[in-house]
Amino acid sequence: MGWAHRISVLALIVPFCRAKTVTYDFNVSWVNANPDGLYERKVVGINGQWPLPVIEVNKGDRLVVNMYNGLGDKSSSIHFHGMYQNGTNEMDGPSMVTQCPIPPGSSMTYNFTVEQNGTYWYHCHTGYCYPDGYRQALIVHDDDAYFAKQYDKEFTISLSDWYHDFLEDLSHEFMSLYNPTGAEPIPNAFLFNDTMNSNIKVEPNTTYLVRILNVGAFVGQYLYIQDHNFTIVEIDGVYTEPTEASMLYLSAAQRYAILLTTKNETDKNYPIITVADSTLLDTIPSDLQLNNTNWLEYNSNADHPEGVVDVDESTDLAPFDDLTLVPHDQMALLPDPDVEIEVTVYMNNLMDGYNYAFFDNITYTAPKVPTLYTVMSSGNQSTDPTIYGDNTNPHVFKQNDVVQVIINNADSGAHPFHLHGHVFQVIAREPSYGLDFYNLADVDPVPFDANNHTAFLSTPPRRDTVVLPPGGYMVLRFVADNPGVWLFHCHIDWHMDSGLAMLFISAPDKIQETLKIPDQHYDVCRAAGVPFEGNAAGNTQNFLDLNGEPRQEADIPDGFTPKGIAAMFFTILSAFLGVASIFIYGLWDMKKAGVPTSS
Amino acid sequence: MANNVFAVQIFFIVFRECLEATIILSVLFSFLKQCLGGPDQDHAVYKRLVRQVWAGAISGIVVCLILGGAFIGVFYGLGKDIWSKSEDLWEGIFYLIATVIISIMGLALLRINKMKEKWRVKIAQALAQKTKSAKKRTRLSDWSKRYVMFLLPFITTLREGVEAVVFVGGVSLSLPATAFPLPVVCGIIAALIIGFFLYRGGNMLSIQVFLTISTAVLYLIAAGMFSKAIFYLQMHQWNVQTGGDAAESGSGAGSYNIKQTIWHVNCCNPETDNGWDIFNSLLGWQNTGTYGSVLSYIIYWIFLIITVCCLLYEEKTGSLPLQKQIVSVLLRVPGIGGYIRRKQEAAKTDVSEVLETVQAEGILNSKEGK
Numbered sequence: 001m002g003w004a005h006r007i008s009v010l011a012l013i014v015p016f017c018r019a020k021t022v023t024y025d026f027n028v029s030w031v032n033a034n035p036d037g038l039y040e041r042k043v044v045g046i047n048g049q050w051p052l053p054v055i056e057v058n059k060g061d062r063l064v065v066n067m068y069n070g071l072g073d074k075s076s077s078i079h080f081h082g083m084y085q086n087g088t089n090e091m092d093g094p095s096m097v098t099q100c101p102i103p104p105g106s107s108m109t110y111n112f113t114v115e116q117n118g119t120y121w122y123h124c125h126t127g128y129c130y131p132d133g134y135r136q137a138l139i140v141h142d143d144d145a146y147f148a149k150q151y152d153k154e155f156t157i158s159l160s161d162w163y164h165d166f167l168e169d170l171s172h173e174f175m176s177l178y179n180p181t182g183a184e185p186i187p188n189a190f191l192f193n194d195t196m197n198s199n200i201k202v203e204p205n206t207t208y209l210v211r212i213l214n215v216g217a218f219v220g221q222y223l224y225i226q227d228h229n230f231t232i233v234e235i236d237g238v239y240t241e242p243t244e245a246s247m248l249y250l251s252a253a254q255r256y257a258i259l260l261t262t263k264n265e266t267d268k269n270y271p272i273i274t275v276a277d278s279t280l281l282d283t284i285p286s287d288l289q290l291n292n293t294n295w296l297e298y299n300s301n302a303d304h305p306e307g308v309v310d311v312d313e314s315t316d317l318a319p320f321d322d323l324t325l326v327p328h329d330q331m332a333l334l335p336d337p338d339v340e341i342e343v344t345v346y347m348n349n350l351m352d353g354y355n356y357a358f359f360d361n362i363t364y365t366a367p368k369v370p371t372l373y374t375v376m377s378s379g380n381q382s383t384d385p386t387i388y389g390d391n392t393n394p395h396v397f398k399q400n401d402v403v404q405v406i407i408n409n410a411d412s413g414a415h416p417f418h419l420h421g422h423v424f425q426v427i428a429r430e431p432s433y434g435l436d437f438y439n440l441a442d443v444d445p446v447p448f449d450a451n452n453h454t455a456f457l458s459t460p461p462r463r464d465t466v467v468l469p470p471g472g473y474m475v476l477r478f479v480a481d482n483p484g485v486w487l488f489h490c491h492i493d494w495h496m497d498s499g500l501a502m503l504f505i506s507a508p509d510k511i512q513e514t515l516k517i518p519d520q521h522y523d524v525c526r527a528a529g530v531p532f533e534g535n536a537a538g539n540t541q542n543f544l545d546l547n548g549e550p551r552q553e554a555d556i557p558d559g560f561t562p563k564g565i566a567a568m569f570f571t572i573l574s575a576f577l578g579v580a581s582i583f584i585y586g587l588w589d590m591k592k593a594g595v596p597t598s599s
Numbered sequence: 600m601a602n603n604v605f606a607v608q609i610f611f612i613v614f615r616e617c618l619e620a621t622i623i624l625s626v627l628f629s630f631l632k633q634c635l636g637g638p639d640q641d642h643a644v645y646k647r648l649v650r651q652v653w654a655g656a657i658s659g660i661v662v663c664l665i666l667g668g669a670f671i672g673v674f675y676g677l678g679k680d681i682w683s684k685s686e687d688l689w690e691g692i693f694y695l696i697a698t699v700i701i702s703i704m705g706l707a708l709l710r711i712n713k714m715k716e717k718w719r720v721k722i723a724q725a726l727a728q729k730t731k732s733a734k735k736r737t738r739l740s741d742w743s744k745r746y747v748m749f750l751l752p753f754i755t756t757l758r759e760g761v762e763a764v765v766f767v768g769g770v771s772l773s774l775p776a777t778a779f780p781l782p783v784v785c786g787i788i789a790a791l792i793i794g795f796f797l798y799r800g801g802n803m804l805s806i807q808v809f810l811t812i813s814t815a816v817l818y819l820i821a822a823g824m825f826s827k828a829i830f831y832l833q834m835h836q837w838n839v840q841t842g843g844d845a846a847e848s849g850s851g852a853g854s855y856n857i858k859q860t861i862w863h864v865n866c867c868n869p870e871t872d873n874g875w876d877i878f879n880s881l882l883g884w885q886n887t888g889t890y891g892s893v894l895s896y897i898i899y900w901i902f903l904i905i906t907v908c909c910l911l912y913e914e915k916t917g918s919l920p921l922q923k924q925i926v927s928v929l930l931r932v933p934g935i936g937g938y939i940r941r942k943q944e945a946a947k948t949d950v951s952e953v954l955e956t957v958q959a960e961g962i963l964n965s966k967e968g969k
Contacts, residue, residue, distance in 0.1 A: 177858060178840040353857040556857065564862030567893045575822065575882075578900035579815045581907040586709045586811030588911060 019060040019113075024053070026078075029070035033133065036189035036196055039164045043133030044071065044124070051194040052136035054156065059117045059142045065110040067102070074168070075101035075528065078110055079125035080138060081253060082237050082464050085421050088112040089372060089484030090517045092420055095126040096366040097487050097503065100525035100532065102126075108524055117142035118237030119156075119211040119255040128167040131217035131493055135160070139211065140237070146328055147209070147233045147242065151259055154209035155200060159223065159250060159274060161187035161216040167493070174494055175354050182347050182355025183282040184218055184494040190276050192294045199297040199304070200272070207261045209233075214250035217493040220277040220416065220467070222317050223248050225296055226270045226307060230258040232325065236463035238423055239328035249277070249319035249433065251416035253465040253491040266298040271307030278314045279438060279470075280413060280492075290314070321433035323426055325461040333458055334425060334477045337404035341395055344447065345468065345490075345500065346410040350553035356499045357411075357490065363499030363552045364489070365391040367536035372485045373525075375508045376517060377533040381543045382508035389536025389549040393502035397480035399510055405476040405488070408447035409468045415495065417476075418465040419504070420486040424478040425460040428453055431469050440471025448473040465491055483510035499552070605785075606778040608697070608824070609767050611817050613786025615704055616763035620656070621794025622711070623755045626718045627652050627748070628798060648748045655749040659756030666757075667764025687838060691831030698825040702903070705817045706910065708810055711797065818903060823883020826896035830883075833859065833891050855887040862888040 031045030046052045057063050069076050079093030091112045095101040102108050123135035137156050142148070163170060163185065170185040192198060202208065210230070214221060224247040232243045234257035248256055276290040284290065293307035311317055343359040350356055356363040367374070367389050375382050388394035397403055405424070407417065414437075430446065430453070431439050440446055456475070468474050489501035525532040534540040537549040560568070631648050707713070767779070796806055837856045855863055868886045869879030879885070885892060913919045930936045 177856065178842075180841060180857075183842075349857065351857065556863070559864050560862050564888060567861045567888055571893055571896050574897040574900035575819065578818060578822065578903050581904045582706075582709070582815045582818055583811055585706070585907045585911060586807065586814060588914075 019062065020058070021062040021064060022055075022057045023064040023066070024055060026065055026067045027070050028067060028076060028134070030072070035191050035194050036162055038189060041164055042166075044076075044129070045133070050133055052134070054136055055122060055138040057114050057138075057140055059114060059140055059144070062111070062113045065122075066107065067110065068107045069102045069104050072104045074129065075103050075126050076124045076129055076134065077102050077108070077126045078122055079420070080110070080112075080120065080122045081418075082116075082118075082120035082138075082255075082423075083112065083114065083421075084116060084482060085112055085484065086115070086482045087514055089421070089482075089486075089511060090515060090521060092484070092486075093125045094420065094487050096370050096530075097420075097485055098370060098372040099521055100370055100528045100530040102524050103528045106524050106527045108520060109518070114140050116140060116237055117145060118234050118239070119213060119257050120237060121158075121213055121215050121253075121255070123215065127497055128171045128493070131161075131163060131167050135215040137211070137213055137215070145233075146239060147259060151207045151209040153203075153206060154211065156193075156211045156213070157200075157223075157272075158191075158193055159212070159214045159216060159221045160191045160194070161219040161276070162189040162191045163217075164188045167217070171497065175498065177353035180349055180353060180355055181282075182357075182494075182498065184280070184492070186281055186283060186285060186288065187217075187219060187276075188288065190216075190219070190221065190274065190289070190292055192272075192274060192292060196292060197294060199269075199295045199300070201297045201300070202262050204262050204266050204298060205264050207259055209257060210260050211255065211257045212248065212250060213255045214252050216252045218252060219280050220249060220251040220254075220414070222275040222277065222314060222319055223250065223272065225260070225272050228260060228263075228270060228296070230260045232320070233257050233259055233328075235322060235325060235461060236423060236465060238462045240325040240461065241328055243320075243325055245320035247317065247319045249317075249467075251277075251414070251465065251467045251491070252493075253416055253418050254463070254467075262296070262298070267302060269298055269302050269304050270296040271305060272296055273307035273309060275309055275314050275317060277414075279441070315438050316435070318434045322461055322463070322466070323429055323432055323457065326459045327462055330459055331425075331462070333427060333456055333460055334402050334479060336402070337477060338401040339395070339397055339480075340404045340406065342406040342408070342448065343502070344408040344410050345415060347498075349556060351556055352553045354498075354553070356552065357495045358499065359393055359502050361555075362391060362393045362502070364393055364501035364503075365499065365550045365552050367392050367550060368538035368548070369531050369534050369536065370525075371503055371505070371536070372511070372515075372517075373532040374535055375485060375505065375511050376515065377540065378508075378535065378543050382512060384544070385505070386546070387535040387543040388503065388505065389546055391549060391551050392536060394505055395502065396505045396508060399480065399483065399507035401480040401506075403478055403480055403504070405478075406448045406473060407468055407476070408445065408473045409471055410445045410447075412441045412470050414470050415468045415490045415492065415500065416465050417468055417488065418491045419476075419478070419488045421482050421484055422478050422486065423462040423464050424466075424476040425457075425462050426466050427456040427460045427475050427477050429466075429469065429474040430454055430472045433467075437469055440469065443471065445471040446473065448475060480504070480506040483507040483514060485511070605781050607782065607816075608820050609779060610782035610786045610789075611701070611813070611820060612767055613763055613783050614790050614813070615701075615708065615817075616759045617787050617790030618708070618793055619704075620756050620759040621790055622715055622797060623718050623759075624652065624656055624752055625794055625798035626715055627752060630719075631748070651746065651748040652752045655746075655752035656756045659753040660760055662753075663757045663760030663764060666761055670761075670765060687831045687835035691828045691835060694824045694828035694831060698821050698828060698899075701817060701821040701824070705814055705821065706906065708814050708817070711806070711810060715797070819882055822896055822899045822903075823879075825899045826883040826892045827879075827885070829895040830885055830887075830889060830892040833889055855889070859889045859891065860887055861890060861893055 026046045027048075028044060028046055029048065030042045031048055031050050032040055033043045033045075033050045034040035035051075043050050055063065055065075063080075065078060067076075067078055075095070077093045077095050077099060080091075083092070085092045088111075090098055091110045092098045093110070099108070117140045120138040120140060121135060122138045123130035124132075137158055139156065165185075173179060174182075174185055189196065212223060229244055229246045232240055232245050232248075234240060234255075236255050242259070245258075248258075250256065271293040272295060274292045274294075278284055278290055281288075291307065291309045295304050297304075345357070345359060347355055347357050350363075369377075371388055371392060371394070374388055378387050381387055383396055385394045385396045388396075395403075409415065428448075431437050453473075453475075460477075466474065466476070483506050486504045486506065487501055488504055489496050492500075522532050531538045535543045535546060535549075537546045539545045539548070628649070631645060631652070767783070793806060793809070833856070840856075857863075864886050869884060883892075883896065909919055913922075926939060929939055
């Protein structure tokens with residue numbers, strides 16, 4: 001892989017001499033690529049290259065990314081997905097949450113230490129941008145991993161859906177009066193390591209650490225390797241007890257690391273089969289290939305058999321249930337929550353006719369001032385959620401609050417939810433992965449019932465992205481031990497942009513104490529023309545005055561409005577007058593004729 | 600639900616068409632009675648001709664049932680796929696056609712005497728034609744002369760019948776088969792009763808009241824249909840724009856274009872909720888009121904009121920408002936002028952004069968004649 005980037009390694013004097021600074025210079029610009037062999041398009045490249053460079057660091061390293069936006073026509077930013085950013089909330093990357101969108105011609109330096117391990121990724125976090133190609137793996141190596149001695153080599157598999165059109169253009173079809181059902185644009189292809197039908201050369205009788213990521217925008221994928229079982233050792237950066245599995249489901253943004261031991265014989269090659277989750281697709285175009293085969297190549301001269309998927313629908317596949325995983329550190333269920341948030345997910349249309357996604361009755365609408373900057377400029381009012389505007393759906397926690405989030409799904413689709421800056425314990429979910437997962441998709445949803453629910457897991461799995469079942473619910477718990485403004489959102493990019501997001505603001509007073517936002521970040525705001533002081537409405541004088549806050553469209557009135565009543569009145573009046581005129585005409589004839597006429 | 604066993608619009612269409620046919624029959628019978636029914640006339644010939652009329656009428660009905668059946672078969676057999684693809688478009692077009700036809704025939708129903716008169720003139724003209732052509736003796740004219748009392752009712756019932764079948768088939772594309780038999784039977788019975796009373800010269804007063812009420816209902820249906828036609832055409836456009844997935848969403852957001860909507864209630868959808876389909880077929884109720892459908896409903900009634908005013912004016916003064924002026928202008932236009940003059944001539948035909956000629960020529964007695 002010959003991308004041109006500069007890594008300067010500065011050895012720092014730290015204990016054990018291990019931690020270093022890894023620096024990447026990213027010049028982000030449009031390049032041409034044709035990863036599916038079907039269509040060449042402009043994609044977001046870095047330093048003139050695409051696929052993008054994989055960021056690789058060791059646990060404890062400082063990562064510095066100097067990003068220059070050379071796109072010319074599009075704002076951007078970088079979110080390092082899964083990074084805790086403890087103490088560096090301003091480096092998290094989502095536009096209008098922790099920073100301003102970086103306009104063309106501007107630069108921003110992301111600089112933070114990586115005190116964690118595992119499989120992550122980085123992607124643009126400014127509206128409609130990362131699925132244009134601006135996403136790639138971020139690997140944090142860890143020599144101290146409990147399984148470090150159990151594998152010989154490692155490789156990475158990235159899965160992704162792929163569009164031929166620019167996301168920006170598709171977004172105009174998606175958020176449109178003429179898409180009232182909110183049907184998401186259908187991808188044109190599914191990529192495997194940013195290509196298709198590829199080979200991964202393996203040696204016999206060798207154990208590989210395979211990191212698998214779904215860096216797609218929308219569609220989850222099933223993955224299995226013919227005649228191979230494997231051992232799950234990590235989900236979303238959290239080591240798990242080694243657990244055998246044969247099939248994984250990866251929603252957008254989820255990651256797994258597995259140990260895969262190859263066979264002794266080299267006479268055959270084995271298909272790695274990926275199946276797109278077709279329940280997410282409103283229509284399936286005839287030329288869209290849902291099932292794809294790549295190969296675990298033992299012998300390049302041997303046959304490369306096409307993978308056979310022996311089910312008709314992806315729902316007939318029963319993937320490994322991630323809730324059965326146990327974290328390697330055996331961390332127990334967190335204590336009873338200090339704060340509980342219960343929300344219901346649904347889709348609905350507002351007065352502009354567009355289809356929006358809601359947590360309860362709020363569809364996230366970005367504020368005028370990035371919320372982190374509201375925290376920084378609000379003085380002692382920072383703990384009052386009012387100042388963040390109610391249309392950002394903010395929830396303010398105190399330091400070390402145990403937070404429980406209950407999400408009920410009143411929608412018939414599955415949603416992968418992601419929390420920035422944390423992993424959460426997934427302590428209950430109904431229905432669970434497997435053949436029952438879609439049981440509630442077409443019936444009345446079953447919300448969480450405090451008196452009657454599946455037992456909370458005692459050592460629940462922790463991850464940063466988890467799939468909410470259609471019509472069901474899930475319960476998450478985490479400790480608000482990371483001061484910052486953290487976005488909680490559906491990682492289907494379409495839903496993120498139709499408002500399926502809310503803000504968790506942890507210890508805003510602590511944020512003010514500890515955070516030092518670099519001047520460069522404010523320069524970006526100046527260049528972008530985005531205010532960086534004030535409340536959600538940009539009001540710097542009175543933080544409680546939210547006049548002018550960007551707000552969602554009005555609800556569609558339920559039933560008759562005065563306009564409707566007036567219209568109804570006139571239709572009835574006209575019908576009465578018309579009928580009256582018929583009677584006059586009919587009876588006038590009678591008056592005239594009066595007597596029976598029969599000639 | 601009610602729509603599944605009794606489609607109101609079908610009842611009125613069948614009723615209207617059957618009534619027209621029975622009027623023609625009653626006019627024919629009174630003609631025969633007038634010409635041949637007298638005590639001094641040949642009773643056998645009279646009886647034979649009456650039988651001819653009946654035979655003509657019944658064979659007309661039989662043929663029309665066959666044609667109509669074939670038509671509906673083709674209609675559903677061949678067309679179902681095309682129509683289900685853009686059902687809203689077709690429903691819109693059929694409703695539009697239905698509205699136009701009902702609107703034209705509806706007010707005429709109120710002038711049943713005029714209708715009788717019109718048919719008397721037409722039949723008299725047809726007979727007069729026969730008289731004239733009787734001089735040229737060809738086989739065909741001979742035959743048609745002999746069976747004129749068969750041909751006239753045959754053609755009449757055939758025409759009205761096919762009209763009814765085509766119309767019922769077209770308008771009711773979306774209705775289940777169970778919705779047909781009852782209204783068809785009721786329509787025929789009602790028409791026969793009225794026709795019988797007309798022939799017997801029964802109580803015109805109650806007939807007139809009945810007709811007035813049914814005409815009012817007919818126009819309520821027509822206004823609703825017009826509104827529905829516009830609604831369906833808009834819906835079709837909406838489905839095209841949204842890629843067709845709005846059609847299945849029933850009530851609620853997404854099933855309609857908010858920008859063109861005056862009201863939308865998330866209930867009472869005539870296509871999915873029981874009971875509301877009666878309001879739909881009678882009054883054109885939709886749980887979505889669009890600017891198009893509401894305005895078209897109101898405009899339809901305004902148009903009707905103006906038409907009624909014009910007709911009343913005509914009956915009072917003998918001509919439509921501005922009619923004389925327009926006719927005098929048109930008369931000067933070459934081509935059209937001649938056509939209008941011929942029309943005017945024809946309108947002057949005196950029925951009794953024709954009848955006398957017919958009697959004198961003995962055209963109806965053709966069995967004995969030569």
